[in-house]
Amino acid sequence: MHQTENQLRPFPKELPQTNFFLDAIVNTVDALVVVIDRSGHIVLFNHACEVATGYKFDQVQDQPFWKLFIIPEEQDSFEAYFKFDGGPRVPNKRENVWLTKSGCQEMIAWSNTVLHDDQDRMTFVVATGLIITERKHAEEALQAAEHNYRSMFENALDGIFQTTRAGHYLRANSALARIYGYETPDELIETLHDIKQQLYVDPRRRAEFVRLMRMHGCVTGFEAQIYRRDGKIIWITEDARAVYDAADTLQYYEGHVQDITHRKSLEAEKENLLAEALERADHDPLTGLLNHRAFHKRYQEETARALREGTPLAVAVMDLDNFKFFNDAYGHAVGDDVLRRVAETLLNGCRPYDTLARFGGDEFALLMPNTTLGEATALTTRLRKKLASTGYRPLNLESPIPLTLSAGLAVFPEDGEEKQIVLEAADVRLMRTKTGGSDDDSIESLRELLLHSHQGFLMLDALVTAVDNKDRYTRRHSEDVMRYAIQIASDLNLDKHAQHTLQVAALLHDVGKIGVPDRILRKPGLLTDEEIDAIRQHPMMGAVIVGAVPGFEETLEAIRHHHERWDGKGYPLGLAGCEVPLPARIMAVADAYSAMTMDRPYRQGKLPEDALRILLLGSGSQWDPDCVAAFQQSFIRLNIDLDRDKAAHTVD
Numbered sequence: 329m330h331q332t333e334n335q336l337r338p339f340p341k342e343l344p345q346t347n348f349f350l351d352a353i354v355n356t357v358d359a360l361v362v363v364i365d366r367s368g369h370i371v372l373f374n375h376a377c378e379v380a381t382g383y384k385f386d387q388v389q390d391q392p393f394w395k396l397f398i399i400p401e402e403q404d405s406f407e408a409y410f411k412f413d414g415g416p417r418v419p420n421k422r423e424n425v426w427l428t429k430s431g432c433q434e435m436i437a438w439s440n441t442v443l444h445d446d447q448d449r450m451t452f453v454v455a456t457g458l459i460i461t462e463r464k465h466a467e468e469a470l471q472a473a474e475h476n477y478r479s480m481f482e483n484a485l486d487g488i489f490q491t492t493r494a495g496h497y498l499r500a501n502s503a504l505a506r507i508y509g510y511e512t513p514d515e516l517i518e519t520l521h522d523i524k525q526q527l528y529v530d531p532r533r534r535a536e537f538v539r540l541m542r543m544h545g546c547v548t549g550f551e552a553q554i555y556r557r558d559g560k561i562i563w564i565t566e567d568a569r570a571v572y573d574a575a576d577t578l579q580y581y582e583g584h585v586q587d588i589t590h591r592k593s594l595e596a597e598k599e600n601l602l603a604e605a606l607e608r609a610d611h612d613p614l615t616g617l618l619n620h621r622a623f624h625k626r627y628q629e630e631t632a633r634a635l636r637e638g639t640p641l642a643v644a645v646m647d648l649d650n651f652k653f654f655n656d657a658y659g660h661a662v663g664d665d666v667l668r669r670v671a672e673t674l675l676n677g678c679r680p681y682d683t684l685a686r687f688g689g690d691e692f693a694l695l696m697p698n699t700t701l702g703e704a705t706a707l708t709t710r711l712r713k714k715l716a717s718t719g720y721r722p723l724n725l726e727s728p729i730p731l732t733l734s735a736g737l738a739v740f741p742e743d744g745e746e747k748q749i750v751l752e753a754a755d756v757r758l759m760r761t762k763t764g765g766s767d768d769d770s771i772e773s774l775r776e777l778l779l780h781s782h783q784g785f786l787m788l789d790a791l792v793t794a795v796d797n798k799d800r801y802t803r804r805h806s807e808d809v810m811r812y813a814i815q816i817a818s819d820l821n822l823d824k825h826a827q828h829t830l831q832v833a834a835l836l837h838d839v840g841k842i843g844v845p846d847r848i849l850r851k852p853g854l855l856t857d858e859e860i861d862a863i864r865q866h867p868m869m870g871a872v873i874v875g876a877v878p879g880f881e882e883t884l885e886a887i888r889h890h891h892e893r894w895d896g897k898g899y900p901l902g903l904a905g906c907e908v909p910l911p912a913r914i915m916a917v918a919d920a921y922s923a924m925t926m927d928r929p930y931r932q933g934k935l936p937e938d939a940l941r942i943l944l945l946g947s948g949s950q951w952d953p954d955c956v957a958a959f960q961q962s963f964i965r966l967n968i969d970l971d972r973d974k975a976a977h978t979v980d
Contacts, residue, residue: 360457366450368392368410382429397426435461487585495523507587509556529553545570563592609790612686615671621790623685623693630695631747641740642704645754648690649732658722666720673718677711701739708735795841802838805922810834812918819958830911833883837890840870864899886911895949913952917959
């Protein structure tokens, strides 16, 4: 044999050139060594091959190697190599799969040397190989991981980026390009050279971003306004981190971006609605006058000024006489029109620096700064005469009906050094000339406690007043619900804290009706499906409003779910059984009893025993049977005078 395609090094003369010596070398190396003759038959097969394939040399000797080791689909091509007339053309290097005796596949990288005789005919192929199966699997896994990462990077819904600290984009995915209004990531990278100036509406936000990254190495939920390519401004939120090398040198920032413009729009809308609600909370929607809450705020300001300046402050509490007549005889639309006429007449008769407010229903209040009792008496007398001369003439009535007003007067600090005492004095004086009962001391005490312990209660109570101004039933109904709910809670052995929470929730449970149109709240007939849906929004709206005020979190379950039913047919979520929180189950019974027994403009309330009978019939279906049973016990224990109530209803 002579030198071949792969030049062989001379065999060292000092080494013994014997078969024994060559066999020792071939069978001690880790590489696979196979020698094949020109017909493809195996003539040498070292120990490493035996270990790798599971065959012994005597099992493969003189066998065509492709029959033993090559997968079936490639056997024909290998056989064709060795049947070629010009002799086989074996490549110097090749990777292919070999089958083991057990049927497993091993990927092997071969290096081949072809030996020729003196006539340049191929005599043998000497092949050495390394098993690269694990390496191949690792490469394939790496390629799959890279493919998956690339797929996630390109198909992610969030924008993904890498930027330099100076604000140059290194990488960006399609989602980021789409968010920023670019056709492709490449276009974005080529166009945006300075994020701070080109992207951020307020460059100081980019500076703040960099400051936070330097301080913490990351940011979460970082919000900013940015310019899209078309100039449109959108809101984004970013989560990002700083990436450092082994030498702790900053390499780049990377992170992801979400377009939160829609969310911001909803938040702004919510804020506007809350601002409108707060504005409505200051003004009576029917008359446009200041309401109960706003009056007290102004009262506080005026008493403080009276003390500073040493001047008197007169307070008048006024009530429209026989207002029920207008509602009963002509309907509530006429009644509302009367209230508007009264408010307009009183406002026109007041001095520019006086403060007129509607306290609720047909009651008004007037603050008269720097005014003595005699001056206040003269002013209220003038207002009463002006109102009486104005009157109100319903349609088809020739002469107007006179409008009369009762008033109670007090002066600060003459009638008391505390503003509340002065207001109570005016109210007591009014009570001498008007029909009605005194307030429940326990409820007023609770309100006073909440006003002093929870800063936001004043606003919530004002919203209840605003609802009461729309639907006069609301405040008394809430107070009744509180009393009945506490009776039930006491019989169920709820602790004092739970009972207090229930009291507060009862007072506020209908605050969500501030968002229900007046025409629906006061509608005397059956409601349409659309109107019913509007009414059914009030528990959720109430929970949102109360939840916005710190300190009332424990009341939210009762407010949100007081219209759920035991059988799951209630609203807003259709909860059933014990899924409904216990405070809400208690309030559902109290709310139903109050609603059934109260007189409304369009119907007379049920007798107490009839309302109790309905509760018992609905026990286990509409209401929690334990809560109904507890209410029944309270009903019996308190020895409600049914005959007296029945007589009262008959007189009414």
